Amino acid sequence: MKTETAVRDGILFVRLTGDLIGSPDTQQLLQSVDQHLGDELRHCTVDLSGIRYINSTGIGVLVSLLTKFRSRGGEMVLINPADHPRKMLALTKLNAIFSIADDEQSAAQQLKVVS
Template sequence: MKYQSELKDDILFIRLQGDLIAGTDTQSMMEAADGLQDGKVMLCAVDLSHVRFMDSSGMGVLVSLLTKFRNRGGELVLIKPSDHIRKLLIVTKLNAIFTIAENDSFAAQFLKESIY
């Protein structure tokens, strides 16, 4: 898995590509989210549109990220998961705890409204 992150309008956008499974890249991504501005960033959007496969470790990564941001008083949203990833979220009932956005602007709008 590859990832890119950017901070835009106080929202951390994490863009994932490939397979979301346990490995050094996922660990690196988690550490980057932890260390970003000493935990002062409260909003995160994870773009899953280019994720082909996700296993239970990958689901654990998403839940861990969500927990980190909610513990800060913030929120996390998933952007455009593929049909395969959506089905996994439904089967595992994680669709009940994650908000899914269809694009960056909807994600940003939801996140900004979630903290006010």
């Protein structure tokens, strides 16, 4: 899995590509986000449009990230989950827990409303 991060307007944007299935990729993702949390960030987007496959470990990482941001008084929005991640979110009923946006602009707008 490949992870790209950028901070714009006080929001951490994370783009993932490949398979979200476990270590060491998930550990690198969590460490990358943790490094940015020191920047006083409270909001995050995670672009899942490039994720082909996600398993229970990957779902657990997304829940962990959501918990990190909500415990800081912030929020996380998933962007355009590909077919398999979308099905897994529905199967686990986590689509009711996560906010989902079609694109970065919509996600940023949702987060600005939360602020």
